[in-house]
Amino acid sequence: MRRAIIMIQDLVMVLVAVALSLILSQSRLSFAAFSARGLACWALIVLIAHLLFRSCGLYNTVWRFASTPDFFNILKGCGSLTVVLYLASLAFRFFFEPVAGLNERQFIVFFLVSFTIISAPRLYYRFLRDGASWRILRRAPGDAPVKQALFIGRLSEADVIVRFTRAAMPAEYAIAGIMATEMDAPLGTRIQGVPVVALRPRLVEVLEDYVKGTESLDLLIFGKGVEREIEDYAELVRVARHSGIAVVQFSGLSELGQGGRLVLDAVEMETIMRRSAVATDTTRIGAFVGGKRVMVTGGAGSIGRVLVKRALELGAEAVLVADNSEFGIFQLDQLIDDHYRDRLTSRIVDVTDRPHMMRLVSEFKPAIIFHAAALKHVPLLEENWEAAIETNVFGTLACAEVAAECGVPQFLLISSDKAVDPTSVLGVTKRAAEQIVSSLHETYATPSPLHAANGHRAVASSVHRSGTKFIAVRFGNVFGSNGSVATIFQAQIEAGGPVTITDRRMTRYFMTVAEAVDLVIMSAADAEQRQGKDDYAIYMLDMGKPVPILEVAETMIRMAGKSPYTDIPIRFTGIRPGEKLHETLHGENEEVVKLDIAKLFGLRSDVVQWPRIEAALPALVAAMHDRDKAAALAVLAGFNQAEEDIGARGQAVPKTAVQIG
Numbered sequence: 001m002r003r004a005i006i007m008i009q010d011l012v013m014v015l016v017a018v019a020l021s022l023i024l025s026q027s028r029l030s031f032a033a034f035s036a037r038g039l040a041c042w043a044l045i046v047l048i049a050h051l052l053f054r055s056c057g058l059y060n061t062v063w064r065f066a067s068t069p070d071f072f073n074i075l076k077g078c079g080s081l082t083v084v085l086y087l088a089s090l091a092f093r094f095f096f097e098p099v100a101g102l103n104e105r106q107f108i109v110f111f112l113v114s115f116t117i118i119s120a121p122r123l124y125y126r127f128l129r130d131g132a133s134w135r136i137l138r139r140a141p142g143d144a145p146v147k148q149a150l151f152i153g154r155l156s157e158a159d160v161i162v163r164f165t166r167a168a169m170p171a172e173y174a175i176a177g178i179m180a181t182e183m184d185a186p187l188g189t190r191i192q193g194v195p196v197v198a199l200r201p202r203l204v205e206v207l208e209d210y211v212k213g214t215e216s217l218d219l220l221i222f223g224k225g226v227e228r229e230i231e232d233y234a235e236l237v238r239v240a241r242h243s244g245i246a247v248v249q250f251s252g253l254s255e256l257g258q259g260g261r262l263v264l265d266a267v268e269m270e271t272i273m274r275r276s277a278v279a280t281d282t283t284r285i286g287a288f289v290g291g292k293r294v295m296v297t298g299g300a301g302s303i304g305r306v307l308v309k310r311a312l313e314l315g316a317e318a319v320l321v322a323d324n325s326e327f328g329i330f331q332l333d334q335l336i337d338d339h340y341r342d343r344l345t346s347r348i349v350d351v352t353d354r355p356h357m358m359r360l361v362s363e364f365k366p367a368i369i370f371h372a373a374a375l376k377h378v379p380l381l382e383e384n385w386e387a388a389i390e391t392n393v394f395g396t397l398a399c400a401e402v403a404a405e406c407g408v409p410q411f412l413l414i415s416s417d418k419a420v421d422p423t424s425v426l427g428v429t430k431r432a433a434e435q436i437v438s439s440l441h442e443t444y445a446t447p448s449p450l451h452a453a454n455g456h457r458a459v460a461s462s463v464h465r466s467g468t469k470f471i472a473v474r475f476g477n478v479f480g481s482n483g484s485v486a487t488i489f490q491a492q493i494e495a496g497g498p499v500t501i502t503d504r505r506m507t508r509y510f511m512t513v514a515e516a517v518d519l520v521i522m523s524a525a526d527a528e529q530r531q532g533k534d535d536y537a538i539y540m541l542d543m544g545k546p547v548p549i550l551e552v553a554e555t556m557i558r559m560a561g562k563s564p565y566t567d568i569p570i571r572f573t574g575i576r577p578g579e580k581l582h583e584t585l586h587g588e589n590e591e592v593v594k595l596d597i598a599k600l601f602g603l604r605s606d607v608v609q610w611p612r613i614e615a616a617l618p619a620l621v622a623a624m625h626d627r628d629k630a631a632a633l634a635v636l637a638g639f640n641q642a643e644e645d646i647g648a649r650g651q652a653v654p655k656t657a658v659q660i661g
Contacts, residue, residue: 003059007050010058010118014049014081015042017114021106024113048084053077074119082111147172148216152179152203152236153223153250155191161221161250162192173219177210179203181229204232204239211243221264222249238558280518281597282314288525290315295366295408297351297399298373300328303414303478305335306517307370312340314521320364321346322357323373351395354402361406368410368524371399374430376416379576381425385629389620392429393636397436397617404440404468412524413437413472415538417509417583420474424578428636433472434538435608435639440470441537443610471527473520474603475541476509476583485549489556497568499553502575507546507582515541522597536602540585540592543599608639 053059056077086107149165151158158178165173177197180187189196198206210217220240226249227233240247248264294311298304299321305328311319321344323329329346336344345364349356351373361369374392375381381388396413403411415434418427444467479486485508492499511519523539530536554564562568575581586592591604616635623632 007053007059009121010053011046011049013117014045014114017110017117018042018045020113020117021110024109044088045085048088049081052080052084056080071119071122074122075115078111078115078118081114082107085110146174147218148176149173149219149221150177150179150197150207150210150217151175151221151223151250153181153221153226155180155182155185155196157223157250158191158194161223162194166192173221175221176217179206181223181226200230201232203230204235207236207239211239211245217243217245220245220247222247224250234555234558238555238561241559241561242563244561280514281522284525285518285521286314288528289521291317292367293318293320293365295320295322295361295364295369297322297369297371297395299323299346300325300332301372302484303513303516303520304370304372305332306513307372307520308332308344309335309340310517310521312336312343316343318343318345318364320360320366322349322351322360324348324350351399352390354398357398357402358405361402361408365406366408368412369399369403369408370412370414370520370524371396372414373399374414374433376426378418378424378426378578381429382577385425385632386624386627388425388429389624389632389636392426393432393436393620396433400436400440400470403470404444408468410469410471410524410528411437411440412520412527413470414520415472415474417474417476417585420584420587423580425633426578428633432636432639434474436613437470437472438537438605438607439610439613440468441535442607444468444470469527470537471523472538473523473540474538474585475511475516475519476543476546476585477511478513478516479510485552486556489553493557493560493562493568498571499557499568500571500573501549501553502573502579503581504548504550504572505581506549506575506579508549509543509546509583509585510552511541511543519600522600526595526597526600536593536604537607538603538605540601540603541599542601543585546582613639 057073058077086104089107151161153161155178158175158180162175162178165175175194177195178191179198180196181200181203183200185196185199187196187199197210207220220236222233222236230236237247251263289311294316296304296307296311296319299308299319300323304321304323308319308321321329321332323332323346326348329348333341333346347360349360351357351371373395375384375388400411400413402408413433416426416430418424419430419434420427422428422431477484489499519539519541526539527536550570553570557564557568557570560568564570586603587605589605593602593604595602616638620632620635623629623635
C-alpha cells in the first residue's frame with residue numbers, strides 16, 4: 001500500500017510538472033487541457049512516466065535509508081522521461097501536425113521542475129527521519145533514553161552506523177563522536193553532523209578525556225576488524241570498562257525492511273588476541289559439508305558442540321552426536337535452533353565401547369567422523385593416567401577401527417600441540433593417537449589387516465581395505481573451552497581473585513573456537529582432494545606468536561574494569577606435573593609444508609608402521625591391567641622409536657623411558 005501511494009504521488013507530481021513547465025515558460029497549447037485530446041495526452045504521459053520510473057528503480061528503495069545513488073535514479077528517471085516526451089512530440093509533429101506553443105524550452109523547464117518536486121518529498125522525509133524533530137515527535141513519554149555512544153573505526157563504516165542509528169525504530173543509540181582509525185582522516189570534520197574527535201595514535205588519550213569530562217557516555221562501539229588494525233585495542237577496552245562503559249563490536253546490519261538495526265556483538269577476550277583471525281572460506285567448507293551425514297564424537301564438548309552447530313549451519317544432511325555426558329548433551333540441545341533440530345541426533349555412548357559405536361556408525365552411515373572425544377586436563381590426567389589411555393588411545397583406536405570396517409570415507413582426529421615432544425600423560429596419549437591415525441593413513445593406501453586391543457579385553461578383527469582417509473588436525477589452546485585458562489581466569493576474577501598462574505614466563509598459542517572448527521572442516525575438505533605424495537596425515541594451523549599467560553590474565557582483569565595486583569591479586573603457584581613453559585606446534589623432525597590455504601599447513605613426519613603399533617598393543621593392555629604407569633607410558637613412547645628397537649616378543653622397547661608425573 002505504501003509503495004502504491006508513492007507511485008500515485010510521483011504520477012501526480014509529473015502532471016504538476018507538465019503544468020508548471022507550461023506556466024513558467026508562458027506557453028499556450030493549441031488544445032484545451034481537458035478536451036479528449038488533452039486527456040489522452042495526460043494518460044499517455046502518466047503511462048510512460050510509470051514505466052520509466054519503475055525501470056529506473058525508484059520503487060526498490062527503502063527511502064528512510066536513501067542515499068546519493070537513489071537520488072541519481074530520480075535524476076535518471078526524470079531525464080529519460082523528458083527525452084521520451086520530447087521525441088514523442090517530434091514524432092507527432094512529423095506524422096500529424098505541429099503543436100502550437102510547444103518547443104525545447106518547455107522540456108528543459110519540465111526536467112528541472114519534475115526532478116525538484118519528485119525529489120523534494122523524499123529529501124524532506126529523510127531530513128525528518130534523521131533530524132532531532134522527528135525523534136522527539138516519535139518518542140513516547142515512557143521510552144527508554146537513547147544511549148550515547150562513541151564509534152571507533154573507519155569513516156566509511158561510521159557513515160553507515162550514524163545513518164542506521166538515526167533510522168532505527170525505536171531509537172537505541174546516538175553516536176556522539178567518531179574516533180577514526182585512519183591516521184590521515186580530517187580531524188574536526190563531521191560525518192552526517194557527528195564530529196570526528198580523535199585520530200590514531202591519540203585514541204586512548206582522547207577516550208580518557210571523554211570519560212572524565214562527561215557522565216553521559218554509555219557505549220563504545222568498535223568497527224569490524226578494529227582489533228587487528230590498532231595496537232591500543234585492549235587498552236581502549238580497559239579504559240571503557242573501568243569507567244562503566246559497555247563495549248560492543250559492530251558486525252553488520254539486520255531487519256532492513258523492518259526499520260534497520262545494527263548487529264552489535266559483545267567484546268570478549270578472544271577478540272583481543274594479538275594476531276589476525278583466520279579468514280574462513282565459507283563457500284569451500286559449505287560445499288564440503290553440505291548434504292553430508294556427519295558424526296561428531298565428543299559432540300557435547302567445547303569444540304564438539306561448535307562443530308555440530310557449524311555442520312548444521314553449512315547444510316549437513318544429518319548430524320549424529322556421540323558423547324558420554326548426559327548433561328553435556330542436554331546443554332547442546334539448548335544451544336541448537338529449532339529449525340536445525342530435525343537434522344540432529346544425540347546418543348549417550350562411550351567411544352571405547354566398540355560394539356555400541358559399530359552399531360551407531362552402521363545405522364547412521366556417516367560420510368565423515370570428527371573424533372573430538374578426549375580427556376585433556378594436564379594435571380588431572382597425571383593421576384588418572386588409565387582413564388587418559390583408555391579414552392585418548394583406545395577410544396581413538398576403536399573409533400578408527402569402526403570407521404574402517406564400516407567404510408566411512410573420512411575419519412578426522414582433533415589433536416593438540418601437547419602431542420609435540422610430549423612431557424605429560426595428555427601429550428603422550430595425544431601423540432599416540434596421532435601415530436595411530438598417521439599409521440592408518442599410510443596403511444589404507446594398500447590392503448592391511450587391523451587389530452585392536454582395548455582395556456580389559458582384546459579384540460582382533462580383520463579389516464579389509466575400505467578407502468577410509470585418516471587425518472589429524474593439530475592446534476593450540478582454544479579460548480572459552482571447558483577448563484581453558486580463559487574460563488578459569490574469568491571465574492577467579494568474578495570471585496574477586498586471586499588469579500593463579502603457574503609461572504610468569506609461561507606462554508601458549510591461542511585461537512578462537514570458531515577458528516578451530518573452521519580449520520578442522522577446511523582440513524577435511526583439503527584432504528578429500530589429495531592423493532599420493534601430496535597427501536598429508538596431519539594438518540597444522542599457523543597460530544602466530546605464543547601469548548604470555550601473564551599477559552592474558554592482566555588483560556582479562558583490565559577488561560573486567562579492575563586493576564591487576566591492586567583490585568585483583570595475581571599469585572604464582574609453580575609449574576604443575578606434566579606442564580611445559582612453552583608449547584610448540586611441530587617437532588624438529590617434522591617438515592612444515594605451506595598449502596594454498598591461508599594459515600593452514602601440512603606436516604610430513606616419520607610414520608610408525610601399523611604392525612609395530614599392533615605389536616605394542618598387548619603390552620599396553622598388560623601394563624594397564626597391572627596398573628603399571630611407567631610400563632604403559634614406555635610402551636606409548638615406543639610408538640615413536642625406530643623399527644629395530646622392537647623386542648623379540650613383539651612389544652616396543654624404547655631406548656629411554658619417559659619419566660612423567
